[in-house]
Amino acid sequence: MTSTAAGIAFRDRLLEHGVLVSSGVPGLYGRSGAFEEVVDGIERYVTRMGRADGPEVLRFPPILNRSHMARSGYLNSFPQLAGSVHSFDGGAAEHKELMHHLDVGEEWADALPPTDVALTPAACYPVYPIAAGMLPEGGRLFDVMSYCFRHEPSTDPARMQSFRQREYVRLGTPDDVRAFRDLWLERSQMMLSSLGLQVKADLANDAFFGKRGRMLAASQRDQSLKFEILAPVADAEALTAIASCNYHLDHLSGAFGVYTAPNEFAHTACVGFGLERITLALFAAHGLCVDEWPAEVLGILGVDTAPAPQERTMSVS
Amino acid sequence: MTSTAAGIAFRDRLLEHGVLVSSGVPGLYGRSGAFEEVVDGIERYVTRMGRADGPEVLRFPPILNRSHMARSGYLNSFPQLAGSVHSFDGGAAEHKELMHHLDVGEEWADALPPTDVALTPAACYPVYPIAAGMLPEGGRLFDVMSYCFRHEPSTDPARMQSFRQREYVRLGTPDDVRAFRDLWLERSQMMLSSLGLQVKADLANDAFFGKRGRMLAASQRDQSLKFEILAPVADAEALTAIASCNYHLDHLSGAFGVYTAPNEFAHTACVGFGLERITLALFAAHGLCVDEWPAEVLGILGVDTAPAPQERTMSVS
Numbered sequence: 001m002t003s004t005a006a007g008i009a010f011r012d013r014l015l016e017h018g019v020l021v022s023s024g025v026p027g028l029y030g031r032s033g034a035f036e037e038v039v040d041g042i043e044r045y046v047t048r049m050g051r052a053d054g055p056e057v058l059r060f061p062p063i064l065n066r067s068h069m070a071r072s073g074y075l076n077s078f079p080q081l082a083g084s085v086h087s088f089d090g091g092a093a094e095h096k097e098l099m100h101h102l103d104v105g106e107e108w109a110d111a112l113p114p115t116d117v118a119l120t121p122a123a124c125y126p127v128y129p130i131a132a133g134m135l136p137e138g139g140r141l142f143d144v145m146s147y148c149f150r151h152e153p154s155t156d157p158a159r160m161q162s163f164r165q166r167e168y169v170r171l172g173t174p175d176d177v178r179a180f181r182d183l184w185l186e187r188s189q190m191m192l193s194s195l196g197l198q199v200k201a202d203l204a205n206d207a208f209f210g211k212r213g214r215m216l217a218a219s220q221r222d223q224s225l226k227f228e229i230l231a232p233v234a235d236a237e238a239l240t241a242i243a244s245c246n247y248h249l250d251h252l253s254g255a256f257g258v259y260t261a262p263n264e265f266a267h268t269a270c271v272g273f274g275l276e277r278i279t280l281a282l283f284a285a286h287g288l289c290v291d292e293w294p295a296e297v298l299g300i301l302g303v304d305t306a307p308a309p310q311e312r313t314m315s316v317s
Numbered sequence: 318m319t320s321t322a323a324g325i326a327f328r329d330r331l332l333e334h335g336v337l338v339s340s341g342v343p344g345l346y347g348r349s350g351a352f353e354e355v356v357d358g359i360e361r362y363v364t365r366m367g368r369a370d371g372p373e374v375l376r377f378p379p380i381l382n383r384s385h386m387a388r389s390g391y392l393n394s395f396p397q398l399a400g401s402v403h404s405f406d407g408g409a410a411e412h413k414e415l416m417h418h419l420d421v422g423e424e425w426a427d428a429l430p431p432t433d434v435a436l437t438p439a440a441c442y443p444v445y446p447i448a449a450g451m452l453p454e455g456g457r458l459f460d461v462m463s464y465c466f467r468h469e470p471s472t473d474p475a476r477m478q479s480f481r482q483r484e485y486v487r488l489g490t491p492d493d494v495r496a497f498r499d500l501w502l503e504r505s506q507m508m509l510s511s512l513g514l515q516v517k518a519d520l521a522n523d524a525f526f527g528k529r530g531r532m533l534a535a536s537q538r539d540q541s542l543k544f545e546i547l548a549p550v551a552d553a554e555a556l557t558a559i560a561s562c563n564y565h566l567d568h569l570s571g572a573f574g575v576y577t578a579p580n581e582f583a584h585t586a587c588v589g590f591g592l593e594r595i596t597l598a599l600f601a602a603h604g605l606c607v608d609e610w611p612a613e614v615l616g617i618l619g620v621d622t623a624p625a626p627q628e629r630t631m632s633v634s
């Protein structure tokens with residue numbers, strides 16, 4: 001990961017070629033049709049590789065129940081990244097005041113109260129409250145996706161504030177969950193290598209907040225709980241995490257009450273594919289014109305580069 | 318639209334069949350794999366029907382530049398629906414206080430300052446700043462999609478807080494833009510009828526805020542600026558808007574500086590397809606098992622109901 005000159009240069013190339021479109025806010029972009037076709041192709045590949053395991057498929061909106069964010073421990077570990085959704089609930093007088101702030105160019109949202117929702121920090125967070133209670137024999141396996149939010153404005157195009165994670169999430173006994181983690185640690189490297197990316201796996205830790213966070217990070221490393229799959233994106237020298245395999249022990253099942261037996265919390269793990277980061281790694285590796293990517297890569301992604309009717313006939317006007 | 322007994326009954330059937338999954342917050346749901354396959358099918362149909370017009374394809378994340386929301390006039394017209402994103406920017410002492418609020422079960426977000434972003438209210442909002450400046454000859458046409466947020470918690474499954482809009486957006490001369498609106502008013506009814514929905518088009522108005530809002534709504538109707546395509550969803554008697562055609566005159570191009578000639582603001586219009594609402598209308602019309610829908614409807618959507626390998630082999634454990 002880098003937010004250096006190489007990051008800025010890659011971002012500017014993506015903007016010039018219209019692969020991404022600037023919103024004026026660092027880390028927030030529109031995506032071109034070509035970008036999205038690659039994202040769709042990665043999703044199909046992830047589906048294919050996990051289908052035989054029979055996951056329960058769920059897709060989530062980009063916001064979650066505020067109380068679930070609180071219960072997850074996210075605000076303890078990552079308060080600086082969380083997004084809270086606030087809204088106006090006043091009458092005519094308060095609205096007049098809001099409009100006055102706008103008219104004179106002042107911030108208009110300071111006084112807005114929180115709603116019942118917050119921005120989803122990772123695609124698997126909504127799963128744990130859904131799985132609360134006793135797991136069936138053999139545990140559960142979910143295939144999930146959602147837009148996620150992290151408040152970390154950056155010039156590095158691989159560090160977006162709003163991005164998608166596709167995840168498989170396993171809940172079960174420690175043995176089952178470790179086996180899942182080990183399987184996907186291998187499988188994800190194989191998949192990403194097959195797309196022509198120079199990947200390597202490495203032990204990692206999350207960016208926990210504050211002094212206590214440094215201890216949490218050290219403990220996470222000591223217990224080998226987080227592995228990242230890294231690849232070059234903006235900078236061939238400084239690698240970026242494009243996928244990760246995370247073993248949560250009973251942290252999340254304890255918070256939401258997920259059990260394998262009476263008084264026995266389940267263990268949980270997830271493998272997460274960063275859809276924007278993998279897409280950017282592919283653009284970095286194979287160039288900004290998807291048509292010119294290696295046929296083998298396009299074949300795996302199922303991206304059809306046959307010319308579609310793109311002429312601007314403007315039959316509407 | 319209804320948030321009556323019929324709405325609650327339909328929501329409960331969707332939850333029982335696992336088509337939607339409760340988050341505990343009204344209007345916020347997980348979506349099943351089957352639900353998403355229908356959404357994907359609707360998107361493919363919308364793509365097919367608009368492709369010959371040669372749109373520029375963009376996809377947006379669920380948040381937008383806060384200053385663009387302010388400039389759009391949305392907070393003037395719909396402050397009660399807007400979502401503002403706030404985040405923690407304190408140090409160790411403020412974090413301790415935040416954790417104390419959490420520990421004693423108090424609201425933790427009251428003091429969080431606004432970030433540079435807000436939740437996207439409609440899929441076309443990010444387009445206008447991108448198109449700012451002089452339009453090319455013939456104007457521009459965009460194909461956009463994003464998750465949208467509206468703060469209106471409801472028991473009616475068709476009134477979600479977080480939902481997707483797919484839109485075509487036309488920017489150009491008044492004649493071009495009116496022709497676009499008229500074309501899609503016909504085309505969208507034909508498309509939705511072909512999916513077996515009992516649709517009708519009707520003049521409509523937005524839910525503008527407050528006393529001034531009632532005048533805006535009346536003026537919008539007087540000028541025939543908004544048409545909705547309605548269909549039965551929860552309630553066969555009370556119809557729900559599943560798509561709309563909106564003519565903005567120069568409201569948005571004026572706010573963002575989009576011109577067809579020097580000192581001549583462009584006009585703009587959009588057709589929006591409510592992807593969740595159309596999907597729910599299809600579930601209401603054809604039943605909760607997608608496999609059993611009419612072959613013609615499945616054919617148009619391109620949904621393949623051949624049995625996929627769904628057995629729970631659990632090769633991972």
